[in-house]
Amino acid sequence: MKKRLSILFLxxxxxxxxxxxxxxxxxxxxxxxxxxxxxxxxxSDYYTGEKLSYVSIQAVADGKVVxxxxxxxxxxxxxxxxxxxxxxxTFSRAGLIGxxxxxxxxxVPDDKKHKVPDMGAEITLFKPNDCIKSEMLxxxxxKAIYFVDRNEMDWxxxxxxxxxxxxxxxxxxxxxxxxxxxKDYAAAMxxxxxxxxxRDWENAKIGYQKALTIFADKPEPKDRLKLIETxxxxxxxxxxxxxxxxxxxxxEAKAKAEKxxAAKKExxxxxxxxxxxxxxxAxxxxxxAExAxxxxAAKKAxxxxxxxxxKEAEAKxxxxxxxxxxxxxxxxxxxxxxxxxxxxxxxxxxxxLAEKTKxxxxxxxxxxxxxxxxxDEVIATNNAKKEEKxxxxxxxxxxxxxxxxxxxxxEKxxAAKKExxxxIAKEQAANLAKKAEDERAENxxxxxxxxxxxxxxxxxxxxxxxxxxxxxxxxIKIKRTNKGRHLYEKPNKTGKGDGPRPRKHMVL
Numbered sequence: 001m002k003k004r005l006s007i008l009f010l011x012x013x014x015x016x017x018x019x020x021x022x023x024x025x026x027x028x029x030x031x032x033x034x035x036x037x038x039x040x041x042x043x044s045d046y047y048t049g050e051k052l053s054y055v056s057i058q059a060v061a062d063g064k065v066v067x068x069x070x071x072x073x074x075x076x077x078x079x080x081x082x083x084x085x086x087x088x089x090t091f092s093r094a095g096l097i098g099x100x101x102x103x104x105x106x107x108v109p110d111d112k113k114h115k116v117p118d119m120g121a122e123i124t125l126f127k128p129n130d131c132i133k134s135e136m137l138x139x140x141x142x143k144a145i146y147f148v149d150r151n152e153m154d155w156x157x158x159x160x161x162x163x164x165x166x167x168x169x170x171x172x173x174x175x176x177x178x179x180x181x182x183k184d185y186a187a188a189m190x191x192x193x194x195x196x197x198x199r200d201w202e203n204a205k206i207g208y209q210k211a212l213t214i215f216a217d218k219p220e221p222k223d224r225l226k227l228i229e230t231x232x233x234x235x236x237x238x239x240x241x242x243x244x245x246x247x248x249x250x251x252e253a254k255a256k257a258e259k260x261x262a263a264k265k266e267x268x269x270x271x272x273x274x275x276x277x278x279x280x281x282a283x284x285x286x287x288x289a290e291x292a293x294x295x296x297a298a299k300k301a302x303x304x305x306x307x308x309x310x311k312e313a314e315a316k317x318x319x320x321x322x323x324x325x326x327x328x329x330x331x332x333x334x335x336x337x338x339x340x341x342x343x344x345x346x347x348x349x350x351x352x353l354a355e356k357t358k359x360x361x362x363x364x365x366x367x368x369x370x371x372x373x374x375x376d377e378v379i380a381t382n383n384a385k386k387e388e389k390x391x392x393x394x395x396x397x398x399x400x401x402x403x404x405x406x407x408x409x410x411e412k413x414x415a416a417k418k419e420x421x422x423x424i425a426k427e428q429a430a431n432l433a434k435k436a437e438d439e440r441a442e443n444x445x446x447x448x449x450x451x452x453x454x455x456x457x458x459x460x461x462x463x464x465x466x467x468x469x470x471x472x473x474x475x476i477k478i479k480r481t482n483k484g485r486h487l488y489e490k491p492n493k494t495g496k497g498d499g500p501r502p503r504k505h506m507v508l
Contacts, residue, residue: 021069021070021071021072021076021077021078022069022078022079023057023059023067023068023069023077023078023079024067024068024069025059025066025067025068025079025080026066026067026079026080026082027080028078028080031080035083035110035113035114035116036080036081036082036083037080037081037083037105037116037117037118037119037153038078038079038080038081038118038119039078039079039080039081039089039103039118039119039120039121040076040077040078040118040119040120041076041077041078041120041121041122041123042071042074042075042076042077042122042123043055043057043071043075043076043077043091043122043123043124043125044075044122044123044124044125045124045125045126046124046125046126046171047126047175051071051074051075051076052071052075052093052096052125053070053071053072053073053074053075054070054071054093055070055071055075055077055091055092055093055123055125056068056069056070056090056091056092056093057069057070057071057077057079057089057090057091058089058090059079059087059088059089059090060087060088060089060090061082061085061086061087061088062085066087067079067080081103081105081119082105083105083106083108083113084105084106084108085104085105085106086102086103086104086105086106087102087103087104087105088100088101088102088140089101089102089103091123091125093125095127096125096126096127096128097125097126097127097128097132097137098125098137099123099124099125099137099140099141099508100137100139100140100141101121101123101140101141101142101143101144101508102140102142102143102144103119103143103144103153104143104144104145104146105146105153106146107145107146107148108146109429109432109433110429110433111429111432111433112151115151116146116151116152116153117152117153119144119153121142121508122508123508124508126171129174129178131170131173131174131177131178132170132171132174137167141164141167141508142155142159142164142508143155143156143159144156148425164508181214181215184214185211185214185215185218188207188208188210188211188214189207189208189211189220189221191203191207192204192205192206192207192208192210192211192221192224193207193224195207196224196228199231201228201231201232201235204224204228205225205228205232208221208222208224208225208228209221209225212225
């Protein structure tokens with residue numbers, strides 16, 4: 001896995017013909033005699049290398065979907081790229097982070113189109129993860145353009161290198177983080193399994209819960225936790241049953257003890273009652289004699305008490321009448337004083353109210369003047385700010401117009417320069433085409449000999465491949481009728497050239 005992480009961007013030539021799932025749109029076998037570029041490839045899992053089938057693939061050119069479909073059971077796909085177009089090709093599948101590549105086929109001279117090699121691109125996808133920043137893949141991960149000096153479609157490293165290096169570092173860091181998480185997960189599972197084996201359910205539960213905080217989608221700790229919950233439920237039910245049985249036995253013993261105590265208490269109460277009744281009867285006889293004696297004494301004492309109370313009541317009435325007269329006199333004096341004090345306070349209140357009214361009028365007048373002054377100050381400040389803002393806006397507008405004029409001038413100059421470069425390139429291409437045509441006419445015999453030599457080399461290579469065939473070759477036909485797996489394809493049938501068409505392969 002480490003080796004795979006270190007190779008994010010690998011360019012290599014494949015040594016065999018690979019067959020792929022044809023996307024909708026133009027079919028390769030239908031345009032074999034035309035100038036075009038075939039793009040074939042495989043979609044795989046970045047970490048495991050497993051080939052991914054049913055990956056949705058969509059190619060857009062000129063704002064329209066020109067090809068779409070899915071990778072086949074081997075993760076393979078194929079499509080046709082026409083010249084003078086820009087293709088935005090998207091690869092996506094549910095549960096995985098998608099990728100996009102751009103292939104631009106502009107700039108290929110007409111007389112060289114039939115010699116441009118085909119291309120291959122292996123696309124790697126991976127599942128989202130907390131440490132993976134999927135926004136890094138919002139932009140295309142690779143861009144292929146035409147290189148005049150090599151006459152081939154190749155990947156623009158100026159566009160891709162920094163982006164791929166950053167993505168590679170992120171995936172390396174993520175891999176290290178995942179490795180650490182896997183170690184932590186394994187350690188937590190080991191301790192939890194040890195506790196589980198000892199039927200130490202509480203510590204086992206803590207360990208499995210810790211493992212789930214590391215990898216929440218792992219089934220093993222979830223299954224163990226379900227088993228622990230089952231065991232804890234059984235244990236709780238057994239403990240509950242034992243507690244109920246213990247409580248039932250204790251209740252029965254308590255009821256028996258309470259019954260015996262109640263019987264004993266009842267007997268004691270009966271004996272005590274009989275004794276108390278006998279004692280009470282004797283006591284009642286004695287009390288009856290004492291009562292008669294006490295009644296006579298009480299009658300005499302009551303007569304003396306009533307006489308004494310009558311005398312005391314008469315004295316008290318006289319004393320209360322004198323006190324009442326003095327109280328009425330004191331209350332009259334006090335009331336007169338209170339009325340005088342109330343009148344004095346009312347006069348002071350009216351005086352204070354008049355003074356307060358006067359002060360409030362003066363304060364209101366002062367406050368109104370202060371508000372008017374402050375209002376004038378705010379208006380003046382706002383006008384100054386408005387003038388400053390309008391001045392800044394006018395300045396920015398002037399700067400913006402100057403920048404736009406400069407940009408328009410630069411764009412015009414760049415367009416003129418580009419137009420001149422394209423004109424020179426077209427003239428050079430026309431001159432080269434004319435020169436090549438003249439050379440072909442002069443050296444027709446030599447070209448025929450070279451053609452025979454190339455065909456002989458291809459035939460020899462085919463025979464060698466047949467002697468040691470590679471297992472698992474596809475039965476899908478691409479640009480040829482035989483099933484051999486090698487680098488070169490048969491020349492196109494337009495009559496414009498005789499050279500082989502090597503296939504470029506790329507891993508993104």
